[in-house]
Amino acid sequence: MKQEHTQHRSKRYGMVIDLDKCTGCGACMVACFSENNVPFKKDETDKRLSITWMKVYRIDNGRDFPNNQVCYIPRPCQHCAGQHEGHSPCVSVCPATATDYSRETGIVSQIYTRCFGCRYCMGACPYHARYFNWWDPVWPEGMEKYLSPNVSPRMRGVVEKCSFCFHRYQLARDKAYANRRKDVKEADYQTACTQACPAGAITFGDLNNPGHAVHQIVKPNDHVVKNKAGISIIGKSQNPNVFRMLERLGTNTKVYYLSSREWVRKAGDNYIADEKPEDMFAEQKKH
Amino acid sequence: MKLSRRCFLSFVVGGAAGTALSPLPWKLTDDLSIWSQNWSWTPVPPDGEYTQVNSTCTLCPGGCGIGIRKAGKRAVKIEGLAGHPVNDGGVCLLGLSGLQLLYGPARVKTPLKRTGKRGGGQWQAISWKQAIKEVTEKLKELRKKNQPQSLASIGPNGSGTVSALISRFMKAYGSSNDMKMASKLDSDEQALFLTQGIQNGMVGADVENADFILSFGCAVLDGYGSPVRMFRANSRWKENSATLIQIEPRQSNTAAKADQWLPINPGGEADLALAMANIIIKENLYNSSFVSDNCDGLNSFVQMLYENYMPEDAARRIGIDVQTIIDLAHRFATAARPLAINGYGKGQNPSNLKETLAIHALNALVGNIGKKGGITGLSAYDYIRWPKVVTDTVAAAGLKESRLDGAGTNAFPHAKSLPNRFFDKLSAGNTSIQALLVAEANPCYSMPDTAKIKRVFDSIPFIVSFSSFMDETAMMADLILPNHTFLERYEDVPVKAGLTAPIVGLCRPAVEPQWDTLDLGDALIRIAQSIGGSVGAAFPWKNYKTCLKQTLADQWKDLEKKGYWMPSQSLQADADSKNKAGGKSGRYVLMDGTLETIYMAQDAPLEGDSRSYSMLLMPYDTIRITSLQIGAPPFVMKTVPDTVLKGQDGFIEINKKEATEMGFKQGQAVIVTTPIGEARVRVHLSSGLAPGVIAMPRGLGHTAYDDYLAGKGVNINQLIGPVEDPASGLDTALGIRAKLAKA
Amino acid sequence: MLPFCFEWVYDMGHFVFHGGLWYALSIIGMGMTYCVIKSVIDTIKGGKGNHLH
Amino acid sequence: MDSALIPEGVKRCSLWKFLLALSITSGVLLWGVIAMLLCWIKGLNQTNMNDYYGFALWIWADLAVIALGGGAFFSGLLKYIIGKDELKNLINYAVLIGFICYSSALLILAIDVGQPMRSWFIFWHANIHSMLTEVAFCLSCYFAVLTIEYIPLILENRQINKVPFFHHLAHNMHGVMAIFAATGAFLSFFHQGSLGGVAGVLFGRPFAFRDHILIWPYTFFLFTWSAAAFGPCFTLFITWMTEKITRKKLVKDKPILLLAKISGWMIVTYMVVKSIDTWYWATHTAPSLGFNWEFFFKNNPLYGKTMLFSEIILGGWIPGLLLIFRPTRENSVTRTTAFFLGMAGVCINRWVMVLQTMAVPVMSFDSWAMYIPSWQEVATTILPVAYGVILVMISYRYLPIFPQEKELNPIEGSAGSVDKQVGQTPAGDDSPLQPAQI
């Protein structure tokens, strides 16, 4: 089948973030801002109006002093595959094909010049990974000098989001072509947040490539499995400490998280009453 | 009538049909669509050849290697330098936003001369020639009056050539009032001298190789030491299942990520460390071979502990139960490679000497001195070997006058510089300072009791700032001689931030100077040369770069190539032996007369009485807000959570339960009052703070810089006054008593 | 929208949706054209339109 | 003065009164236009929308007016396709209301998008998988249909109708209206549905997400059904209001009761399905995604179970039952109450499907997001209301909207007496009622 054929040759770029190592320092956020020409305003304290492709959430276990425990969760765009590859919550709803899913890389793209700002994709994304340019981006005089030529600055009225630093893939491909190589090396394509993270908490690479570190940590299941609710789960991690955010919804994200703490892993999804993460696939395990 | 209307209509219809058949509407639509996709006012970054300049970041004492990525002539991104011994590719958010400082609106773009009232922000742009002339004239005048000692300087707490040039200038000029901003390095240095006899020492902590880390309030994950290195160490601890225990009243990032968070009463670090020492010795858990071979004064140390630091008493004072202390002592002493580190927060403020000594003693008891995974007293390898300054008579006379801050006197024999005492003196009415040079420091913002500091500044007749940015201190200056930013200049960066081996990084220009600025070194050289005489003679270099090259001599090539230089072991040993005071070589003093006085002394009380001020206000450090002389750039401010800053309002953290009892709701406006001042803030109810403690971040409440920073939140230094550590003379305030009331 | 648009794909979805769109548009268009032409003819004929409604 | 334009055989208020009312409403309109221009010129930062509320008041207003405007397609369907000829007495007004609703919806959408100049990309670069594309296609086509249905009405103005071409055009368009109406009904079925689909396909938003039949989530069918059910309520309610304001009986009871009855049965059947859907969602869909249904109605200041109760019982079952039982249907108080409750019910439904969907935290550590619209949003939402009132005023005054008006309100004397009548109630005006002149 065609699907199998493309899957065979395709890459699925993804990320695993070690929440034990993440210290919530915010370097990933700033690395992303400066890599991707993210605009800023004089007041960025209204976090619902603050463009942060990569956003670090602070969560706690809800207990009082001194039993409070804290974990930081960096959240880039999750690059969902959806129920069948490419059926991401946002890609499927964009009326103008401004956001797309690439079978070659598994990356969800956003074309700012195509987007006309209906914001349906933002409503569709449960991760709040999409941001709208409520204002025309303005850099204080002189500061536009640091803008990177590799990422196109956006205009007012369009949606933007993390692209897994796709321009770095483009540059890596250029480099590969120049060296008469076919493939992009793991080290040649790393996102800005991965590169900057002082704790080394982020691992990025091709989830389909067993040679890549991200594959080795995540150990994604090659087969699509169905959970209790009949939702297809693509690339389910076989590492017990690895989880994805809102996996139950079937978004099939390509950003994985690693934590040794159970309450953190449980915070990745919603559970009713006494459900446990491991119950989700109870029936499959019996087979 | 009818005819013409019909004809007209028919004409219009024909026109419409013709238009539709012509490319006009279609091409116009397409072009308008392209126009609407590419608004002319959306910047289009010009492309160019991609190159990278490797340099060293000087925005904090961490000394990370950075690579500045360029497109054509523009710097477009700062990245961590892979393979660099300090940070190996990682980089913090401040370093990443460095370009916003370079190209930012807060830059002082040309020499400025004050025209209006001081602090009024009215300036006249002047040429460098005139700027140098004005400084020179003033300084010459003071020397003419035989008052060279009335010139003071405030410089960075560093040990590179820039800091040395300032000191050299002061010496040649004839003033001993050469102030350096104080930090944890000062208290470390004093402790090293007292325990190991090391002069000019710095504490290296082999954090990477420790497996049980007891952090006494250090913001390990919020900018302590060399921040990126600490992050990396933390990751290594996680990989190796090492244990990190964080001791502090507030659940900081470090506490949040630690394996155990031990909230104790503020200021209880020394008590806890000494109580642990007590237990370790009593239960014979200490490393007896190391102690007997290397340590002096064990018996008197033990006696002192038994008299003053019994676990029960300490437990009461620090607010945890005895069993916790005992457990902690056991775990520490029995760990394979335990390590205790100290320095509250980022270590930007000095620590109490007693606390420092206590924690060093704890390390000594487990034989953790100069060992893998332990702490090492290093003496900075001093590569600056300039010819001695020859002073003229004016200078010689001036130098005979004692320092205003009393550093080096009998009261504080080991202190080098005590800026807090300097300002106290001036504030108390001393008018001996007629001129002040400020470089790479922002005392009007970062020293406690800013109102007082500003009053002092107001009273000094002539102030020159060398700041690259329009910061609070530059605002108070009469003349600003703007320095290049770190991306436009050369500088040697000796890293002292807790590394186990000394490293000297090279900061070098990534781009052409963006504005009419001048390297601080060059400015000093020019000023000295234009003063002439012996002052000029002390600065024989053509420019700063020549000076730097000559100073680093053999190492220059290496530095240029690699971007950093690690002095070889033999050089280090050489430095070590030179700096060791006679007789103490290789020994560790647990107790002697001086130490006893320190250990037995009462802690300096916090300002304010507990009756009218029921709570304790503590500043806290977070890596999301820069708090040293550099103001946070917009990107950094963008990461500040809305529980710390909302709009222009800063937040104060308070224990959730306590706040509820007091009737405060999340986000409510309150007035926080301390003996020093008051401020309007909003409350953030936290589950991570001990009751009775309230906390505010350092780094907010700037009044200068740009609209992206100024006026946001409250500068905690407005609320906190200095608390002088009687042992060191340093300001070691870790908080102040305070009260909260509804606004 | 049209087969020469970049986004066009020859698949069921496009046939159905764009088919529906063009179907509706053509009914509207043809209907209106019919009305206009017939009205023009009626007008020219001298307005002897039927009014049996 | 404008008597020549006023349909023959009916009385209208004096021109100055009409103009006064018109200018007051225009003031409101102007306020909305200013807000609209602000949004276009300065951008959407003028709103209180944010990255959590990409869809907010405007999208609700869109959904609501389209649901309420559903009376047009449904009565058209009943008249032209099913053959309920009685409804011809209501259809003009239904068409006018529909036209107002749909043009308003398009206007609001044009304000709502970040780059209005590029909004045609939704057609040109259409992504057919998107429910919004379907909405755009059908909405604009149906708006064209409504315009076509409205044009003959305009052409029937006394003066315009004198022009032979327009006279014929009106006539000919009436002749083929059934085809247009059928096309409109077909289109309306899809866009009402796809507006429901807009929320129902959001599989990242468990509050809105529903299982599918073919490519359409249940909300697709629920929305169509509810628009057909509640749209007539709105048409009838507005007719009632117009009657109250003009102090005239404009439509006979028979068509009103007929439409009310049909609407009642539509509501009741809708409520059966809606209740089943809600039950299935609460007990199956939501739990399978990890949510207890009560979660969606807790821990926030607005969205409680009262909301659910208001929507299903107060705004659903009660109006439905009031309309299917003859005594309550024939009693004008209970009937009108039912219309009002029904309208409120469908508006609440559209509100929760848009705004509650946005408000609900999905990530376990996220929090409820509340939102208060800015004045610009409110003004631009009121703008279409003012525009609608103006269009109704003008249409009522100059066009023969209500075929039964003349019969129900016979005028003594000749048609020329219209001029003399002073002190009549202004048409479509909401100024204090004047003594009726019947």
Place this chain on the structure above:
Amino acid sequence: MSGNVEHKSDDVNHDAKEASSADQTSMTTSGSGSYILLFFLLGLALSMVAGWVVFPKLLYTQKKQPLDFNHKLHLKEVDSDCASCHFFREDGTFSGVPALEQCLDCHYEKLGESVEETLFVEQYVDKGRQVPWLVYSRQPDCVFFSHSAHIYGANLECRTCHGDIGHSESLKPYEENRITGYSKNIWGSNIAGLKQATWDRMKMDDCAQCHETAGIHDSSVQTGRDACFVCHK
């Protein structure tokens, strides 16, 4: 319309009036018919002229290049074709239009006595200014074009997209679209957008067409063609 009796009688009345007026007009119809047609044709002709002739003239403004560069001459002088000046860097990025520094490799001193050379040396070399070339093939900022992929990867020739500019002796004027700000070359000299040669147009559809021919067109889930990020940034 209404089923009202009164109304009906009105209509009859109405019709009678209308009929008479229609009669009046019908007298002139035959006479004005030809006029109507004439005016129709006039409107048609004028708008066609406006659309096909006037509009293109108005749409573009001609700008002179700062220097008249002779590609043909340079091509003769250099060793390795276009790549002598328009070269790839080691990282695979393309240098595009040469910067002054590259020109200086040869023009460190004045070469020849031509007017353009004098202008070049005096205005740019001596003053150290970059030549503000107007680039015919400049694309919007949202476009990512990899020369590596096309030259190294697909072995395309320069002329496939850039035409025969390499053999021109003189630079044609830069025709800038007044609305978009982009060169006429992107759309092509034919106002209808028709193209004869591959280099006649450089719009997205042209890229897509070639990609389709080359068989690399299925990575996008939405369109089944190239994913957006292949050519966009």
